[in-house]
Amino acid sequence: MQKKLIKVQAEDNVAIALVDLVQGDRVQYEGEEINILSDTKAKHKIAFVDLDKEDQIFMYGVLVGKAMFPIKRGDVLTTENVKHQSDLVTKKTRTVSWNAPDISKWKDRTFMGYHRPDGQVGTQNVWLFFPLVFCENRNIEVLKEVFEKELSMGKERKQRQLLRNLINGNDADFNDGKAETSSETFDNVDVKFITHQGGCGGIRQDSQTLAKLLAGYVKNPNVAGATVLSLGCQNLQIDLLKNALNDIDPNLNKPVLIYEQQQMGTVDEMLNTIIKDSFAGIKAANAIERKPASISKLKMGLECGGSDGFSGISANPALGYASDILAAVGGSPILSEFPELCGVEQELVNRCVNDEDAVRFMKLMKAYEASAEAAGSGFDMNPSPGNIKDGLITDAMKSAGAAKKGGTSPIVAILDYGEYVTKPGLNLLCTPGNDVESTTGMVGSGANIVVFTTGLGTPTGNPIAPVLKVSSNTILAERMPDIIDIDTGAVIRGEKTIQQMGEEILEYVVMVASGEIEAKADVLGQDDFIPWKRGVSL
Structure with a gap:
């Protein structure tokens, strides 16, 4: 039987509805019975404990908001009763040790690519x-x-x-x-x-x-x-x-x-x-013809757009596991969208290999947020109407799920927009959260393939790099089969683990990189290119 609720981490005080819940339902979760106090659509969150006014709300193990007034256990979280809040980050507090995934089946894997004189290898020509x-x-x-x-x-x-x-x-x-x-x-x-x-x-x-x-x-x-x-x-x-x-x-x-x-x-x-x-x-x-190349030559952009309440528990962590495998074999995953890292800065700062990169990341984040606030906006205004409708009601909540695309590997470089990726391992690139501006920037920094998670569906592509769409849920994959390349809905149903799904994503990436499968965005001729002007674009 499919679970009806899930908590991402033990210390979270909210849970995600995996199915539609009705007021009066009594849901069993980890030996406890929870009385559902209001109709709650799948993907939305309920309070797992009684919350008083100003109480902090934790999800994915990080601070994602605060209660605007008392919220009873079993009641739904909304934009009316929850406000964005995130931790203040001032410095690197510790060095994070990394438990790298098993790469025995990946370390010698190759794809068929186009070799360039500078040693890079293309997935397209x-x-x-x-x-x-x-x-x-x-x-x-x-x-x-x-x-x-x-x-x-x-x-x-x-x-x-x-x-x-x-x-x-x-x-x-x-x-x-x-x-x-x-x-x-x-x-x-x-x-x-x-x-x-x-x-x-x-x-x-x-x-x-x-x-x-x-x-x-x-x-x-x-x-x-x-x-x-x-x-x-x-x-x-x-x-x-x-x-x-x-x-x-x-x-x-x-x-x-x-x-x-x-x-x-x-x-x-x-x-x-x-x-x-x-x-x-x-x-x-x-x-020029395709020839074998190590998958360490892949520079994989990590993108999300049209996210929903399932993105952070299926598509994004599965892509994060694929990212970790690629980083472990010497490839270069690229995590961008700085407005959508608001709330998880401390984790990312602590994952920076070099202290100088930790400082640079904080400076770029603060300068970006200051420019947004000067224009009368701010990172807290980042969730779109579609995000909110599907359960992502604060920027920190959205960011905590979005950051899962970057897995858990050490961060080897912090790059500003327009700077080129040269180091193997996870790179952080300063871009807007805007789908096309971000994808455009990652490809300009060397990404030769992009994997794009979505819960609502988006046709975004790129003129020179394949952009693979990964759905967080099967309903979307069945409704928009011409757009979605990979469906991670099996994770929501409990049929596959995050690790299994991550390996499936990377297998698919290798096939697309080799020219064996064409990305749906390329089939549709979706060649989107929007440069970021350094004014405010969220």
Whole structure:
């Protein structure tokens, strides 16, 4: 028989409803009978003890809120009777010892990836087009239409006809207008396109941050080469991108084609040149084939979005166990979304290997929260209406569950937005909690695959990295099968352990990284890219 209630840790004074409960129900839990005082939907929390006004509320073993007025044992917690509260963190208080998982079956595992000259290995092989400024978005869209339709046997447009001729080895710019059939296939390369609204018009720091982010996309092992369009007069100058590329890798051995419209004459002349040059690069990239690589070459972004009251007890801890395995074999999991780490700072500070990283983490968190408060918001306003509806009623409660994605491994580095992952082990990256901004940032920091847990469902993807969706419950997986890759609902039903589910997630990651399975987000063509402006974005 399925349990009706669960406490995450023994010291918690609240319990999670695993099924819908009705006022008057008497529920047996660990030898005790609890009288349910109000209708409680699955995923929501009930008080496990009588709470007086101002009493602290603990879940996942951490402080997640306080009672606004007395709450009786068996009554439901709501936004009306509970307010956000979290512990004040001032310093590292102890060093946490780590019980690493058994990696005997994983230490020699490989995936089939694309090897790069710098030693990184990609899970995809992408030729990437992007602009330095929004003024070039239209030209990017034209190139997207040309390349996507022609390489997929599309038809008609002047530039598309040029590309068709190039594919068939015809040096002439245009033929008599008759369509020709492509004689060459491009099975080993994807051509992807990014547009954005930045590069000019904002503060200079935004352009500098965008330059670092775009340089990270070029550096990402999933990218074989890139075509970059500049207008010429914008804040994000070509030299700014080149400097960012040099900072991230002075020995970058990857083709990067850069074009400045104000120096190239007409749009048609520029596009024709870009198509010819880029086609040569795409053709060369297509010759790169997958080869075996250790799974230690995986840099796995850990993301959550559309979370529910089950996320913190099924999908997130299962992903956390997969993260621990990857860290133990020398891979690089990446935990981000700093607003959703509010309330678990002490645990994370104590897990930092270096004291300097502990200090940096606290500084980044405090600066971020201060900027949010200066704008009239704050981390306590982070839960979305969907989160609250499904039982995540305070930011600390949401954060305590969200942090489970990072497992229990030591933290080897604290990175600010736009900084690149270089160390094996768990890395913390400062990003917003916004799904796309966070995913965009992790991929810009080197993630070659992202695993995204969700309780409500979200279609988020990325142009150059597979984004796998993991549902916290089976109802969601059955309702949105075109979006969900992995279902962890068996954990809620008690059919699988967190460890078993974590290993299943990592097995699936290896298959996607090897090109054996396509992520649902890629099937849907979900290529989301939103850079973070360092203003407030929660």
